Amino acid sequence: MAGKEHSRTALGLENTMVFAGVFLTxxxxxxxxxxxxxxxxxxxxxxxxxxxxxxxxPREGK
Structure with a gap:
């Protein structure tokens, strides 16, 4: 989804969201x-x- 040039940013965002979920739950x-x-x-x-x-x-095709 993110592509090669944005893979680090996507992984960082994913880890941040996982941490937020684990903290808030x-x-x-x-x-x-x-x-x-x-x-x-x-x-x-x-x-x-x-x-x-x-x-x-994101939606398919975008």
């Missing part, structure tokens, strides 16, 4: 879990991941 789960139960937490985590990937990923 344990902070968010207790708040959601205090209001609901585990199935809702898992559903919300999956939904957030799906929406973020749909928004961030």
């Amino acid at each position: 344990p902070l968010v789960i207790p708040g959601i879990l205090s209001a609901t139960d585990w199935p809702v937490v898992m559903l919300l985590i999956g939904a957030v991941a799906a929406v973020l990937s749909a928004v961030v990923m």
Whole structure:
């Protein structure tokens, strides 16, 4: 997707996003879990991941 000339930038951005997700997930789960139960937490985590990937990923042909 990024091409040869932008591969380092793409890998750096990917690692930053992974770190942000790993950092934020344990902070968010207790708040959601205090209001609901585990199935809702898992559903919300999956939904957030799906929406973020749909928004961030480039469209085919662009």
